[in-house]
Amino acid sequence: MSVTTTTTKQLAPPTTVGILRPTIQREPEAVGQRIAPSLQYHGRTLDVVEEKMYQKRKWAYLRGAYENTKAMGIMPHVILMAMTIIFNKSPLAPMLYTWLNSYDQWTIWVVVSATIFTVTEIAVIALFTYLDLCQPQWIAKYKVQPNKHSTWKDIKKAIPTVAFNMFVVNTLSNLAFVHLARWRGNSTRFEDLPGGWKLFGQWFVCLMAEEVGFYFVHRALHHRSVYKHIHKQHHEYKAPSSISATYAHPIEYYFSNIMPIVVGLIITGGHWSLQMMFFHGLMIGTHAHHSGYNLPFLTVALPHDWHHYYTNENFGAIGLLDGIFKTDTVYKAWIASVQSEFEKTKVKGGAKHVMYHEVAAEILNRYEDEQEAEELAK
Ligand SMILES: [Zn+2]
Numbered sequence: 001m002s003v004t005t006t007t008t009k010q011l012a013p014p015t016t017v018g019i020l021r022p023t024i025q026r027e028p029e030a031v032g033q034r035i036a037p038s039l040q041y042h043g044r045t046l047d048v049v050e051e052k053m054y055q056k057r058k059w060a061y062l063r064g065a066y067e068n069t070k071a072m073g074i075m076p077h078v079i080l081m082a083m084t085i086i087f088n089k090s091p092l093a094p095m096l097y098t099w100l101n102s103y104d105q106w107t108i109w110v111v112v113s114a115t116i117f118t119v120t121e122i123a124v125i126a127l128f129t130y131l132d133l134c135q136p137q138w139i140a141k142y143k144v145q146p147n148k149h150s151t152w153k154d155i156k157k158a159i160p161t162v163a164f165n166m167f168v169v170n171t172l173s174n175l176a177f178v179h180l181a182r183w184r185g186n187s188t189r190f191e192d193l194p195g196g197w198k199l200f201g202q203w204f205v206c207l208m209a210e211e212v213g214f215y216f217v218h219r220a221l222h223h224r225s226v227y228k229h230i231h232k233q234h235h236e237y238k239a240p241s242s243i244s245a246t247y248a249h250p251i252e253y254y255f256s257n258i259m260p261i262v263v264g265l266i267i268t269g270g271h272w273s274l275q276m277m278f279f280h281g282l283m284i285g286t287h288a289h290h291s292g293y294n295l296p297f298l299t300v301a302l303p304h305d306w307h308h309y310y311t312n313e314n315f316g317a318i319g320l321l322d323g324i325f326k327t328d329t330v331y332k333a334w335i336a337s338v339q340s341e342f343e344k345t346k347v348k349g350g351a352k353h354v355m356y357h358e359v360a361a362e363i364l365n366r367y368e369d370e371q372e373a374e375e376l377a378k
């Protein structure tokens with residue numbers, strides 16, 4: 001699909017979009033002249049650059065979607081780590097760990113941990129789902145794929161699988177983890193609480209284990225012979241929403257979502273406190289990744305939303321291995337292109353212009369054509 005044909009096609013009045021309604025603004029003095037349609041999103045007219053980007057891609061063309069930076073994106077981890085360090089030094093810590101260790105190890109790792117995780121995860125999903133379905137005005141400008149919005153029907157479809165993974169797979173995993181934790185000596189005692197630097201070091205090891213585990217398992221799941229049997233389910237959502245983060249085949253859910261966390265905890269022999277902190281950081285991250293919104297001060301959603309949109313790139317959790325194995329080139333080219341366009345209109349005198357790689361555009365256009373043909377054939 002060439003850029004010219006895309007332009008013609010996309011400016012036609014949308015039939016299924018519903019949210020993005022192109023309107024033709026007619027000014028009296030312009031009567032008789034050809035007037036370009038002006039696109040509106042949630043009552044706001046797209047600016048010139050947004051509209052220019054919309055002609056190329058329907059993915060992340062709103063200026064607001066670029067307001068969350070990588071520096072802001074690590075905030076959930078920074079906040080959780082600060083909270084853990086402060087809590088562990090507070091008078092509340094001995095009280096919590098005395099109460100916790102009144103139970104046996106099985107109850108702590110299987111019942112107490114699971115209850116806390118389940119309650120907080122449901123709360124995070126519920127909050128994102130509420131925002132996605134109600135779409136308050138303030139959140140609309142951060143939408144990554146403004147042409148696609150989740151409906152209650154989409155959410156309902158995900159619930160049985162998400163609940164199965166949350167209650168059954170998590171429990172089976174925790175039952176296995178009790179034995180691993182006993183063998184490795186992962187402590188739950190107040191006396192063994194890690195200091196700030198140790199906690200940071202162990203968190204970093206867990207993050208690396210997560211990146212390596214998730215990247216390679218995820219790439220394997222994209223292998224032609226495996227994809228249609230397991231991972232295709234997770235990719236049913238081309239524009240993901242928070243709940244779709246754990247909408248996955250149970251085998252995928254265990255090996256790509258749970259196992260890398262377990263590996264990190266076993267390598268480090270981390271304390272219960274590390275498990276709580278790392279899991280919650282990751283859980284908030286994965287639901288923010290899939291939320292459909294790139295919100296400031298939350299984990300950056302653009303890379304994984306792109307993975308759901310384009311499928312063939314951004315396999316990792318933090319982008320480190322995608323950079324090393326060059327599985328993010330089309331994504332980076334698009335981001336560079338949009339940001340350079342936005343900055344030209346924002347920075348006085350014009351920012352350094354980054355050329356959009358035509359080769360990358362060609363690849364993506366061909367891919368989008370195939371996807372479109374596939375959807376029409378359904
Ligand atoms: Zn995938």
Ligand SMILES: [Zn+2]
Pocket residue numbers: 234240244245290304308
């Ligand atoms: Zn996903």
